[in-house]
Amino acid sequence: MDTWRQLKPLEWCKYVNKEVKVTAHEKQQHHGWVFTVDPVSASIVLVTFQEKGGTPMVRVVTGHAVQEVEVLQEGNEETAGRLRVIFTPPGAHAFGPEEVRHRKERLRLWLEKNRIPVEEKGEMLCVANVLTVSAPYGAEDCSSSNEIILARVQSLVESNPDSTPDQPANS
Amino acid sequence: MRPHVSVLRLPRGPDPNGRGFDPNSPRFIALCPTTISASTETGTDSVQMREEQRARSVLRESFLRTLIAMTNKQVQFHMYERVKVEAKFGASDIDVLNFQVSELHTPIGVQKEALLRCQDVISYSFDL
Numbered sequence: 561m562d563t564w565r566q567l568k569p570l571e572w573c574k575y576v577n578k579e580v581k582v583t584a585h586e587k588q589q590h591h592g593w594v595f596t597v598d599p600v601s602a603s604i605v606l607v608t609f610q611e612k613g614g615t616p617m618v619r620v621v622t623g624h625a626v627q628e629v630e631v632l633q634e635g636n637e638e639t640a641g642r643l644r645v646i647f648t649p650p651g652a653h654a655f656g657p658e659e660v661r662h663r664k665e666r667l668r669l670w671l672e673k674n675r676i677p678v679e680e681k682g683e684m685l686c687v688a689n690v691l692t693v694s695a696p697y698g699a700e701d702c703s704s705s706n707e708i709i710l711a712r713v714q715s716l717v718e719s720n721p722d723s724t725p726d727q728p729a730n731s
Numbered sequence: 732m733r734p735h736v737s738v739l740r741l742p743r744g745p746d747p748n749g750r751g752f753d754p755n756s757p758r759f760i761a762l763c764p765t766t767i768s769a770s771t772e773t774g775t776d777s778v779q780m781r782e783e784q785r786a787r788s789v790l791r792e793s794f795l796r797t798l799i800a801m802t803n804k805q806v807q808f809h810m811y812e813r814v815k816v817e818a819k820f821g822a823s824d825i826d827v828l829n830f831q832v833s834e835l836h837t838p839i840g841v842q843k844e845a846l847l848r849c850q851d852v853i854s855y856s857f858d859l
Contacts, residue, residue, distance in 0.1 A: 567768060568770055568783060569783050569784075569786040569790055572790060573786045584853050586812075588809065588853055595793060595797065596789075597794075598794035599767060599768065599786075599787045599790045599794075600794075600825075601826070601827035601828075602768070603794070605793070605797045615859045616858075616859050618801075618856060618859060619854055619855070620797065620855050621853070622849055622850075622853060622854065622855075624850060625852075646800075646859055647800055
C-alpha cells in the first residue's frame with residue numbers, strides 16, 4: 561500500500577500528462593488527467609475536462625489513500641498545454657529569454673531617446689545611478705530610493721510606444 | 732443559509748491534546764510521514780540528484796498552483812467511513828497535513844471555521 565508513496569520524484573513525473581485510473585481506499589475510483597503529484601504528500605492531482613468545454617473539475621487523491629494507479633492513455637502536447645493553462649492565474653505573463661532581452665533593448669533605446677542616462681549592469685538597467693530596472697522591464701520592475709525619479713521613469717516606461725502590450729502566456 | 736453551530740467540546744478522545752493534531756500524539760506519529768521520498772546519496776551520482784531535485788521542484792510548484800486555484804472555492808471532501816463534507820477552502824500547511832476551511836457543512840450543522848486532518852481525507856474535488 562505504501563508503494564505509491566515510496567516512488568521517487570522522477571518516477572512520479574512519468575505519470576504527469578497521462579490519463580489514469582486511480583484506485584483509492586474504500587473502493588474509491590477516479591479517472592482523470594494527471595496534472596502533478598505532490599512530492600511531499602504524494603497526492604495525485606487529476607483533471608477532468610467537461611464535454612462541452614465547461615469549467616474543468618479537479619480531484620486530488622491524497623497520497624496515503626492511493627492503492628493503485630493505472631495508465632489509460634498517454635497525453636500529448638495539446639493535453640499538456642490545456643493542463644498548464646487552467647492553472648495559470650489570469651494576467652500571468654511568461655516571457656521567454658529572447659523576449660526578455662528584446663524588452664530590455666527596447667526600454668534602453670527608449671530611455672536614451674528621452675535623454676535619460678542608462679547603462680546595462682548585468683541583467684539590470686541602471687538609470688542615472690539612482691534607479692534600476694530588472695526583468696521583465698515593465699513599470700513595476702523599477703526600483704529606486706528617490707520617489708520623484710521613480711515616478712517619472714515609471715510613467716516614461718509606460719508611455720513607451722515600442723513596447724508590445726503584455727500578452728497572456730500562449731500554450 | 733443555515734445557522735452556524737457553536738463550537739462543541741466533544742468528550743475527550745484517546746489523546747488528551749489536540750485530538751491528533753499534536754505532533755507528539757501517538758496518532759500523528761503513526762500516520763504522518765517523517766521523511767519525503769528521495770534517493771540516497773550513495774549509489775546515485777550528482778547528475779541524477781540534480782534531475783531528481785528539479786523534478787521535485789516542478790511537481791511541487793504545480794501542486795502549490797493547485798492549492799492556489801482551490802482557495803476560496805467550494806470543495807467536496809470525501810473522507811473515511813464514507814463521510815462527505817463540503818467547505819470553502821482556506822489554506823493548507825506546508826506538509827499538507829491540515830487544511831483550514833470555512834463554512835464546513837457537516838451532518839450536525841455548519842461550522843464557521845474548522846481544521847481538517849488530511850490523513851482523514853481520501854480525496855477532495857472542486858470546479859475551477
